[in-house]
Amino acid sequence: MAHLRFKALDLANNRTRTKVEVSEKISDFFGQDVFGLREMQSLLAPEVYKRVKRAIDGGTKVDAETADAVASAAKSWALTKGATHYTHWFQPLTGSTAEKHDSFFDASSGIEKFKGSALVQQEPDASSFPSGGIRSTFEARGYTAWDPSSPMFIYGVTLCIPTVFVSYNGEALDYKTPLLKAVEAVDKAATNVCQLFDKKVTRVKASLGCEQEYFVIDKALYAARPDLVMGGRTVFGHNPARGQQLDDHYFGSIPPRIYDFMKGFEVEALKLGIPVSTRHNEVAPSQFEVAPLFEDINIASDHNQLLMDVMSKVAERHRLKVLFHEKPFAGLNGTGKHNNWSLITNTGVNLFQPSSSARENLLFLIFFVNTIKAVYENADLLRASVASAGNDHRLGANEAPPAIMSVFIGSQLTAVLDELEKKGNVKVGKGENMYMKLGIDKIPPIIQDNTDRNRTSPFAFTGNKFEFRAVGGNDNSASSMTVLNAIVADQLTDFYEAVQKEIKKGTEKRMAIVAILRKYIKESKAIRFEGDGYSDEWVKEAEKRGLSNIQDTPRALDAYLTEKARKVFNRHAILTDRELEARNEIRWESYIMKIQIESRIMGDLALNHIVPTAIAYQNKLIQNANGLKGLNISNKGVINTIESITGYIETIQTEVYNMIEERKRLNKIEDLRDKAIGYCDDVKMKYFDKIRYAVDKLEMLIDDEDWPLVKYREMLFLR
Ligand code: ADP
Ligand code: MG
Incomplete structure (x- = not known):
C-alpha cells in the first residue's frame, strides 16, 4: 500500500497549473x-x-x-x-x-x-x-x-x-419548504411591527450572506486516503510538526494552483448569478474561504448549495479536491459557514442598522432585543439546527464555536442595553425627549468593530447584521435559517401582541414598547456573553447561568420535539408535529449511518493497512535485533521499539474487535434515537480516540518509507 502513497505524491508534486485567465469584465457575463x-x-x-x-x-x-x-x-x-x-x-x-x-x-x-x-x-x-x-x-x-x-x-x-x-x-x-414558510412568517411578524411606525412598510425580507470555508488538497492524495473518500474526514493522521500555530497562512498569499481554482469556480458561479466577492486563506494550512454578497435568504441558500457543487466540479479540472466536511483534519481548525443574517424592509431599511436618528433607533432596538430574546428562549433549537455528525467535531469539541449558544453584541451596545435596563422607572414627562432620557439617542451608527470583534461567539452582532457561526461547512443553510427566522417570527409576534395589549390599556405606544423591551433585556441577559467562548471558564460560567451545553447530535435533536418547539413551528404553520418527528428520525438515522461508516473505515484501515504494515516493520526490527545480538552489541533500543509496536498492535486489535461487537449489539436496537445515542456514546466516544491514538503513534514509529497512508504534512502544504 505504501507504493500507492508514493505514486500519489509523485503525481501531486508534478502537477502543472491549469491556468485561468479572465479577459472579460464580470458585468459582461454575470x-x-x-x-x-x-x-x-x-x-x-x-x-x-x-x-x-x-x-x-x-x-x-x-x-x-x-x-x-x-x-x-x-x-x-x-x-x-x-x-x-x-x-x-x-x-x-x-x-x-x-x-x-x-x-x-x-x-x-x-x-x-x-x-x-x-x-x-x-x-x-x-x-x-x-x-x-x-x-x-x-x-x-x-x-x-x-x-x-x-x-x-x-x-x-x-x-x-x-x-x-x-x-x-x-x-x-x-430543506426548502420549511425555509420558505419561515421566511413568510418572519415577513408577516416583522411587517406588523414595522407598521407601528411606518405604514409604508408592507414587506420585510430576510437576507443571508454565507461565508463558506473549505479545504483543498490534491486529488491524487485525496484518492489515496480511503477515509477521506468514504467518510469525508481523516480518521487517522499524526499532526504535522508545523500546523497552524504560526498563523502565517491566514490572509497570506494564495498558492498559485489554488488561485487558478478560485478564479475558475468564481467565473462559473458568477455566470450562474452567484455574487461571489471575497476570497482569502483561512487559518489552517490549505484552508480557504469564499463569500458572496448577501441576497434574499431563499436565493442565497440555493446559491450556497449550488456554489458547493460548482466548486466540487471545477476542482476536478484543477486536479484538486475540495472538502466541506466540518473536521477533515484533527488538530486543525474545522470548517464552518458563517451565516450573516438581517431583515430588510421593502422601503430599503435594514432593521439591524443602528442609526443616528433617535426615532429609527427605537425600531433598531426592537429588532435587536427581540432577536436576542428569541435566541435566549430557543437556544437549544438553534443548537439543534446545526447538529450533525460532522459538526459535533466543532461544536463542543474544544473548537470554535462552542456548543453553548450565546450572543455577542460588543461593548457599545452592551452599554446601551444596560442603561436602558437600569433606567428603571424613569418617568418621561410631557415635552421631554424620551430617547434622551432613556439613553437611546446615542447609539453610534457605526459600531467600531475592530476592537469589538469577537471571533469566538457562535452568534455575534457585527454592525448591521447577526452572524451565526455555528453552521457546519457541509450543512444546508436552510436548516439553521428556518429555525432562526421561525424563532424571530415567533418572538416578534409575541412582542407585537404585548404592545397592542398595552396600547389598549391606554399606555403611550413608545412607552409601552420601551417597557416591554426593558423586560426582555432583563429576561434574556443570560444569553449575552462578551468574553472568550473557547475558554473553560465560559463553560463553567454558562452552567451557572443555566445555559445548555449539548455536546452531541443525537441529544441536541431532542430540542425539535419539545412542547416549546412544536408551538413555534405549529403556530406559524412551518412544520407539523408529524413533519418534525419524521425529520428527526431522518437525522438520527443519518447520524447512525455516518458513525457506522466511520467506525467501519477505522476498523478496515486499522486491520488491513496499519496492522500488517506494523507487523512487517516489526519483522525487520526483529531481524535487526537478532543481528545485533549476534554481534554482541546492545539491541535495547530496537527491542524497546519492538515492544512499543507490539503494544499498539494489541491495542488496535482489541479495540477494533470490541468496537465491532458494540456495533452488533447496537444494530439490534429499533428506536432510532436510542440507537443514535448508542452509536455516539458506545462507538464514537468509547473507541475512536483510543484506536486513533494507537495508529497515530505507529505512524511515528514506523519507517516513513513503509507507511501506507498519505500523511498530514503531505496533504496540507500544497503549493
Ligand atoms: P467578515 O468580516 O465577517 O469576514 P465579510 O464582509 O467577509 O465579513 O462577509 C460578510 C458577509 O455578510 C458577506 O456575505 C456579506 O454580503 C454579508 N452581509 C453584509 N451585510 C449583510 C446584511 N445586511 N444582511 C445579510 N448579510 C450581510
Ligand atoms: Mg464572518
Whole structure:
C-alpha cells in the first residue's frame, strides 16, 4: 500500500497549473446562465410577466396558462444556450441537491417540448430519498413543485428548475419548504411591527450572506486516503510538526494552483448569478474561504448549495479536491459557514442598522432585543439546527464555536442595553425627549468593530447584521435559517401582541414598547456573553447561568420535539408535529449511518493497512535485533521499539474487535434515537480516540518509507 502513497505524491508534486485567465469584465457575463426577471420580461407578454412577477413577490400561485407561457419562454431561452434537458432541482434531506434530467426532445413529435405542467410539478422516482416514514406508511409518492422565487438556471446542458420536494399530502421532504414558510412568517411578524411606525412598510425580507470555508488538497492524495473518500474526514493522521500555530497562512498569499481554482469556480458561479466577492486563506494550512454578497435568504441558500457543487466540479479540472466536511483534519481548525443574517424592509431599511436618528433607533432596538430574546428562549433549537455528525467535531469539541449558544453584541451596545435596563422607572414627562432620557439617542451608527470583534461567539452582532457561526461547512443553510427566522417570527409576534395589549390599556405606544423591551433585556441577559467562548471558564460560567451545553447530535435533536418547539413551528404553520418527528428520525438515522461508516473505515484501515504494515516493520526490527545480538552489541533500543509496536498492535486489535461487537449489539436496537445515542456514546466516544491514538503513534514509529497512508504534512502544504 505504501507504493500507492508514493505514486500519489509523485503525481501531486508534478502537477502543472491549469491556468485561468479572465479577459472579460464580470458585468459582461454575470448571470448569463440565469433565467431571471430580465430574461422573462424580454420574452414574456407584459400581462404574463406581471402575473409571474406577482407570484414571485407575493408568493402566490402561478395559473396553468401563465406556467405554459413561462415554460415555453424558458425552453426557447435554454435551447439558444445549448441546453438539451431540464430538471427539477431540489434539496432532499440527504444533505445534497438532487436532480433527474428529462430531455426537451420529444421523439413522437420530433421537436423540443416543455409544457407548463412539467415546469410546475414533477413526480421524481424518489423512493430512496429519506422521508422519516412519511411516505412509506401509506403513500409512496413524492412531488417536486416549482419555486418561482428562485430563478431557473442552466447548469452544464440542463435547465435547472428550483423546486420544493413534498409528499402526496404536501408534507415537507426537503430543506426548502420549511425555509420558505419561515421566511413568510418572519415577513408577516416583522411587517406588523414595522407598521407601528411606518405604514409604508408592507414587506420585510430576510437576507443571508454565507461565508463558506473549505479545504483543498490534491486529488491524487485525496484518492489515496480511503477515509477521506468514504467518510469525508481523516480518521487517522499524526499532526504535522508545523500546523497552524504560526498563523502565517491566514490572509497570506494564495498558492498559485489554488488561485487558478478560485478564479475558475468564481467565473462559473458568477455566470450562474452567484455574487461571489471575497476570497482569502483561512487559518489552517490549505484552508480557504469564499463569500458572496448577501441576497434574499431563499436565493442565497440555493446559491450556497449550488456554489458547493460548482466548486466540487471545477476542482476536478484543477486536479484538486475540495472538502466541506466540518473536521477533515484533527488538530486543525474545522470548517464552518458563517451565516450573516438581517431583515430588510421593502422601503430599503435594514432593521439591524443602528442609526443616528433617535426615532429609527427605537425600531433598531426592537429588532435587536427581540432577536436576542428569541435566541435566549430557543437556544437549544438553534443548537439543534446545526447538529450533525460532522459538526459535533466543532461544536463542543474544544473548537470554535462552542456548543453553548450565546450572543455577542460588543461593548457599545452592551452599554446601551444596560442603561436602558437600569433606567428603571424613569418617568418621561410631557415635552421631554424620551430617547434622551432613556439613553437611546446615542447609539453610534457605526459600531467600531475592530476592537469589538469577537471571533469566538457562535452568534455575534457585527454592525448591521447577526452572524451565526455555528453552521457546519457541509450543512444546508436552510436548516439553521428556518429555525432562526421561525424563532424571530415567533418572538416578534409575541412582542407585537404585548404592545397592542398595552396600547389598549391606554399606555403611550413608545412607552409601552420601551417597557416591554426593558423586560426582555432583563429576561434574556443570560444569553449575552462578551468574553472568550473557547475558554473553560465560559463553560463553567454558562452552567451557572443555566445555559445548555449539548455536546452531541443525537441529544441536541431532542430540542425539535419539545412542547416549546412544536408551538413555534405549529403556530406559524412551518412544520407539523408529524413533519418534525419524521425529520428527526431522518437525522438520527443519518447520524447512525455516518458513525457506522466511520467506525467501519477505522476498523478496515486499522486491520488491513496499519496492522500488517506494523507487523512487517516489526519483522525487520526483529531481524535487526537478532543481528545485533549476534554481534554482541546492545539491541535495547530496537527491542524497546519492538515492544512499543507490539503494544499498539494489541491495542488496535482489541479495540477494533470490541468496537465491532458494540456495533452488533447496537444494530439490534429499533428506536432510532436510542440507537443514535448508542452509536455516539458506545462507538464514537468509547473507541475512536483510543484506536486513533494507537495508529497515530505507529505512524511515528514506523519507517516513513513503509507507511501506507498519505500523511498530514503531505496533504496540507500544497503549493
Ligand atoms: P467578515 O468580516 O465577517 O469576514 P465579510 O464582509 O467577509 O465579513 O462577509 C460578510 C458577509 O455578510 C458577506 O456575505 C456579506 O454580503 C454579508 N452581509 C453584509 N451585510 C449583510 C446584511 N445586511 N444582511 C445579510 N448579510 C450581510
Ligand atoms: Mg464572518
